[in-house]
Amino acid sequence: MEDNLKNIAQKTLDDFFSLIEENHEDFEVDFEEEVLKFEKDDQIYILSFHEPTSQIWLSSPISGAHHFELKDKKNSKSWYSTRDIKLNLYDLILNEINKSNDS
Numbered sequence: 001m002e003d004n005l006k007n008i009a010q011k012t013l014d015d016f017f018s019l020i021e022e023n024h025e026d027f028e029v030d031f032e033e034e035v036l037k038f039e040k041d042d043q044i045y046i047l048s049f050h051e052p053t054s055q056i057w058l059s060s061p062i063s064g065a066h067h068f069e070l071k072d073k074k075n076s077k078s079w080y081s082t083r084d085i086k087l088n089l090y091d092l093i094l095n096e097i098n099k100s101n102d103s
Contacts (some may be wrong), residue, residue, distance in 0.1 A: 003099070008070060009049035009056055012079065014046045016047060016093065024097055040100055047091070055082065056089060 013036045020038050021029045029038045036047040043061040050057050050067075056079050058066045068079035068089045081087035 004063075005054050005070060006049065006051060010055065010090070013047060020097070024101065026059070026101065027097070028053065043100060047093075048058070058093070060088065060092075060096060063092065066092070 010100070013031070016038075017031045017036055020027050024040075024059075027038045027040045027098050028038070031037075034049060038047075038063060044059075045061065046057075046059040048057055049055075053067070054069065056068045058068065060066065066087070066089075067082045069082055070077055071080045071085070073080070079089035080088075081092075
């Protein structure tokens with residue numbers, strides 16, 4: 001189970017790397033030692049899998065620090081905030097990146 005969860009987390013980070021690199025050329029993207037870093041101007045995002053807690057951690061210049069756990073919701077799995085179950089990792093990052101592009 002642990003290895004499978006780590007693989008899912010790694011795929012999630014890979015997916016974000018590809019999504020940002022291919023669709024948001026104004027962001028610089030770096031993926032090194034299981035840490036995804038993407039930045040634009042002075043705004044730096046850091047996304048990583050924290051294995052001891054089985055969570056993906058996000059450091060955002062806009063919304064601060066977040067921890068996400070893989071949850072089954074409506075027959076699909078996704079990463080949801082440990083503080084607000086309605087907050088989804090994908091939605092949060094995409095909303096913030098899009099806001100950044102609007103400015």
